[in-house]
Amino acid sequence: MKTYDSCYYDRFLKGKPILFINFRGRLLFEILMGTIFYMVLASIFDSGQPLQWKGLVFSVWLFMFISEGIFGFNKIIACKHPWHTHTKGRILFLLGFSIIWFSLAVLIARYAKPFVQGGQPMTDIAYNVSLTIAILFVTIYVVLLFAYNYHQSLSFVMLEMERLQQDKLKQDYRALQDQVNPHFLFNNLSTLIAIIRHDKEAAIRFAINFSDVYRYVLESNKHRSIKLVDELKFLKAYGALHQERLREGLIVEHHLDEKYYNWHLPPLSMQLLLENVIKHNVATKATPLKLQIFTRDGKIIMVNNINAKTTTYSTNTGLSNLRERYRMLTDKEVVIVKSENEFRVELPLIEC
Template sequence: MRLNRRLQLAFFFSTLIGAVLFLYIFYSEKGELQLTESEIKYFGFSLILGNVAGLGMFFLSRFLNQKAPWHLATALRFMVELVIMALWIFLLAYGMLRLFLHWQDLNPTAFYKTYHDALLKLIILGVVIILIYTILDFTLYSYNQYAAVQIESVQVASTQLALQLEVLKSQLSPHYLFNSLNTISSIMYANPEVAEQFIRKLAHTYQYILATQDKQLVPLSEELNFVQAYFFLLKARFGPAVHLSLELPRRTYTSNIPPLTLQLLLENAVKHNAPSPDSPLYIRI
């Protein structure tokens, strides 16, 4: 499918260039665009020449990509492509012109003398087109290489992030459970109602962890619900020593983030600040 599309584009632009070149040269010579019957034949010939030349350049470029890729020797490939394309266009134009003159039973000397200036313009424009084509070919190659590198870097970063999240999740569960069980044992007899809520919130957080263990992204709204449940557990442990303020705009709730990221921020904030009633920790998200 990709090759067919490129062939279609090559055919279209070859036809367009052949038509534009003929009309430009014809107008520059005659000063008008009224074609006679014989000149219409020349126009058709230029379209055929443009198509064959363009498709030939397309396949030659593909051949060079296999035999002399750009990344092996860019400068050499550039010069080789210029020379090969120029030879191809020259031989093709000369051969087809000879066939056309023979087919139309025209005298080559008289034809060259009559259309000397037009042929000279055609040669100059042909060289310019070959140069532009080679530059575009190199530009497309450079862009594709850059895009491939960017895609690869994104894939590597995504893989690393996924691995990091898996490691963090595996580290979270035992540590998380140990702290939670200690908290339950300390409040079970002193405040049974809080202990019951604590167990419910703990179950909710574990349910969320299990539900998101195979997900790379979750809606922010779900993550915030989990954070609130997790903060209830922290509040039960630290009491007035910790405070949480959620100040995210509502419009961001539909955004996606990796699961457990906000929980890890809360856990690290508590872990590295040692909150106490005399020195409470205020967390704002």
């Protein structure tokens, strides 16, 4: 794919260019420059004399010849010498061509002007003054052309860098989400195996509920964030799976303010925390595991008592995964506080 700088396609940049890049705009600009040039010379050498339209047309043509030649050469070298990768070479080529092209235009003007206007050749003084003013005008044009090209090239590079950065963030985010699925599947299959050993009917109910829950997992993986109300529905269904096995050993209380229902958080965030709570704590009728979930100050807060298991295998990827996903969505941090008797996690909600 050719870059914007190479062929001047307005597919990456929005808005109007800072210089007259289309032919009509350039033509008006060149006519204006040629007219001003002629008026300045006329006021110096032909003060009080009527303006000659042939001289005006010749001046306009001269500036069109110089400007379009430089612009055309700039466009030709753009493909092989883009500004953002060959800045020095581009400047040298363009300056060199501009000097040669301008010299040719001056040579043509010196010998063609008398024939066009039907007058005498230009005096040395008139020639030198005209040359100086012409150099000034052409220098302005070339500087503007440089500024325009560099601006457009820099804008293109910045947009490309931003696009690549966003693509990387999306890929990293999906990679982090993909870490959750195998973890989720492995733990719940282990739970299902444990239930089968004791109650086959409960295992069937668990498998049916699990299929519904996993359908949500697959669907939520398509989104970077999800509404709290949807995540809460899933959490209740997911908690019911464990309630089937743990009975009175697991107590989950929900106290969420409905004003936060349409706020967002990463998918499976609350599920991951509930999973960790169950995984690292004993939950029996004699020593129940109690989890409280509530909202406060734009946060979801999950607090559980600690009934720590003596041996628990952990890869320590769950909470770090959750922190990374939050970093990609917001500058607000996940807060984790562990005391002797309580484990507390605060998840910031994202207002959309």
